[in-house]
Amino acid sequence: MKFNDTVNKDYIKEMFIKYAKIQSNSTENNPGKTPSTPEQIELGKIIVHDLKALGVKEVEQDKNGYVIARIKGNTQAPTVAFISHLDTYHSTNGKGVEPIVHENYNGKDIVLPKEGTVIKVSDFPELKEKVGKTLISSSGDTLLGGDDKCGIAISMEVIKFLLNNTELKHGDVCFVFTPDEEIGHGAELLDLRKLNAVCAYTLDSEGFGTITNETFCANYMTVDIKGKDIHPGYAKNKMVNALRIASRFIEKLPTDKRPETTEERQGFLHPVKIEGGVSNVKINLLVRDFAVEGLKELQDIAQNIANNTQKEFQGSEITISIKEQYRNMRYELDKDPRVVEYAVKAMRACGVEPKMSVARGGTDGSRLSYRGLLTPDIPAGFYAFHSKMEWVCLEEMAENAKVIRHLISTWAS
Ligand SMILES: [Zn+2]
Incomplete structure (x- = not known):
């Protein structure tokens, strides 16, 4: 490692809370329309504005609501992309999200102020390993939207880092924010020519330390x-x-x-x-x-x-x-073993032995892989997604941001 890989946790927290408060549910009740809800366009606009304020020069939101930002490389290396989705799940209320920060978590059930919602350790035994960490939940009457605003917040932090640190050598890096993932339409209208990337990684799964390289056939x-x-x-x-x-x-x-x-x-x-x-x-x-x-x-x-x-x-x-x-994306990923290998390497550089994981469904990544952009998934850091008990762990989001730094660096080494 020839760069300082310290992550700005406070910035991730700030961005996460900001985006979590903005409603962006997709809907199945608007077939044929992308994005399926105008709120996703609004969230995309705010992200474009924030990216420009950070100093990103190449960023645009297309007519279907896809936001693509390109950070120019500082060395010769293939372009890689990171994808998170703008929308949140449609069937749990996502309006009026009030994120609550639980600092120094005490290991007990988390009682939320609204609707008697309780995040129980017996339902989510992973909580036992999070004592002393900073968790964020909703107030109990909405989802939190960590799926996938964790991915968005992490992307923003990595972008800020890349713009301000020249010692990490990298090729072009694209950050993509897609609409309508939750209704299965996040991959179709993404203009792959604009990315011109060797591969992509979705930031769209639970926790930390897994690589999803298989989906159902x-x-x-x-x-x-x-x-x-x-x-x-x-x-x-x-x-x-x-x-x-x-x-x-x-x-x-x-x-x-x-x-x-x-x-x-x-x-x-x-x-x-x-x-x-x-x-x-x-x-x-x-x-x-x-x-x-x-x-x-x-x-x-x-x-x-x-x-x-x-x-x-x-x-x-x-x-x-x-x-x-659709088909298992593994059949495609096996065509270029570097895509998963480098993710393994990046996690190991962060002191974690990755677990390979399978998605019991189709993903945007599997659709993109079959369109020619190989796209496994690495975690964003949320838990109990799609529910009012949803929670995220700030330290794990920061770890994921660190993994992405190493992954970008590995593609340029
Ligand atoms: Zn998701």
């Missing part, structure tokens, strides 16, 4: 069931009721392959929608696994159940069709 299954309708008064030996067939099909799906019974690297078959009547029913299922082969196995299980059920109901017809949704 996802297919969408449609089961089409044809029965035979006829007047029920004269239906004996003639009617074939598609609703009964559908119910039998769902009942036969394996209990150990459900979202409710699986975790970590286990996949599942998850019925999400059913519609129809006596003559025809359609069932939609999510098929999820970390490997394409695993998807195939799950689909074979469903096909066998369909075959057997069809035999049971003489005269019925069951067909299954599959639509590809």
